[in-house]
Amino acid sequence: MQTAIALIAAYLLGSISFAMVAAKIFRLADPRTFGSGNPGATNVLRTGNKKAALFTLIGDALKGWVAVFVAQQQGLSDNLIALVALAVFLGHLYPIFLKFKGGKGVATAAGVLLAIDPVLGLTVLATWLFVAYAFRYSSLAAVLASALAPLYAAVMHGATNQTIVVGLISMALIGKHWPNIQRLIAGQESKIGSKKTS
Numbered sequence: 562m563q564t565a566i567a568l569i570a571a572y573l574l575g576s577i578s579f580a581m582v583a584a585k586i587f588r589l590a591d592p593r594t595f596g597s598g599n600p601g602a603t604n605v606l607r608t609g610n611k612k613a614a615l616f617t618l619i620g621d622a623l624k625g626w627v628a629v630f631v632a633q634q635q636g637l638s639d640n641l642i643a644l645v646a647l648a649v650f651l652g653h654l655y656p657i658f659l660k661f662k663g664g665k666g667v668a669t670a671a672g673v674l675l676a677i678d679p680v681l682g683l684t685v686l687a688t689w690l691f692v693a694y695a696f697r698y699s700s701l702a703a704v705l706a707s708a709l710a711p712l713y714a715a716v717m718h719g720a721t722n723q724t725i726v727v728g729l730i731s732m733a734l735i736g737k738h739w740p741n742i743q744r745l746i747a748g749q750e751s752k753i754g755s756k757k758t759s
Contacts, residue, residue, distance in 0.1 A: 564641055571628040571645045575652020575669060578659055579620030580605050587613040593662075601664035603699045603753070618668050625649050625672025633676070643726040646673045650730050654737065665737040667703045670730050674710065677727070681717055685710045697752040700741035707734040 580592045580600035589608050592600045596607040602621065606614035628649035632642045653669040655661040671689075675682030685706050692702035711728040718724050735742075744750040 563637075564644075567632060567635075567637065567641060567645055568648045571632070571648035572652040573657070574624050574628050575649035576656035576658050576663070577620075577624060578653075578656055578663060579617045579624075580664065581659070582620065583613040583617045586616070589613055593659075599664055600659065602668055606753075621653065621664065621668035622672035622675075624653070625669040626676045627672075629673055629676035640722050642677075643722045646677060646723070647726050647729060649673065650733070654733060665703070666730070666734055667699075670707070670710075670734060673730065674727065677723055678714075678717065681710075681713055681727075684713050693753060698745065698750055699753050700738050700750060701745055704735055704738050704742060707731040707738075 578600045580602065583589065583605055584591055587610055589605070589610060592598075592604050596604045598604070602614045602618035605617045608614075625646075629642060629646050632645040637645070650666055650669055650673055652663075653666050654663045656663040667689075671682060671686055674685055688709055689702045689706040692705050693699055696702070708731065710731045711724065714724040714727040741750055
């Protein structure tokens with residue numbers, strides 16, 4: 562029963578879309594109706610409202626962090642904490658409140674990793690920031706950071722269940738970015754801050 566409650570609560574928390582909340586608070590268009598159609602911080606930024614984008618980014622990251630942190634504070638097993646991390650992330654990707662059509666999960670994954678291990682989370686975040694700053698492509702930064710996250714986790718923690726979950730999250734992130742990868746290869750991907758569709 563405890564396991565079911567923890568996983569359902571994490572999934573429902575993950576299903577809260579802060580892009581949609583930001584659209585209401587800042588009186589913006591539904592993020593699913595412009596740009597990439599993705600309810601996430603990068604697409605919200607295309608409105609030109611940086612406060613709304615920051616709100617979305619922090620909110621989506623915070624829900625991932627909170628789910629794992631609360632599980633840790635409740636003294637749940639490492640295995641269950643790993644499942645909670647996966648549940649909140651999947652909630653963002655496939656939210657029940659948005660007919661299972663959610664965001665790409667970058668911010669939520671960052672929050673999850675920061676809660677699992679702050680050093681791991683900061684290492685992955687630093688990778689994202691470096692690539693994003695150097696190349697100005699949010700999608701490229703997400704893909705490279707995602708690809709390296711399981712390697713970082715394995716080096717830091719070995720072959721644990723949490724490392725496996727990090728790998729699953731990374732594969733899901735890369736899969737969600739497949740259209741972006743194709744556009745990157747074709748030279749058609751828009752850069753950070755662009756209002757073009759991507």
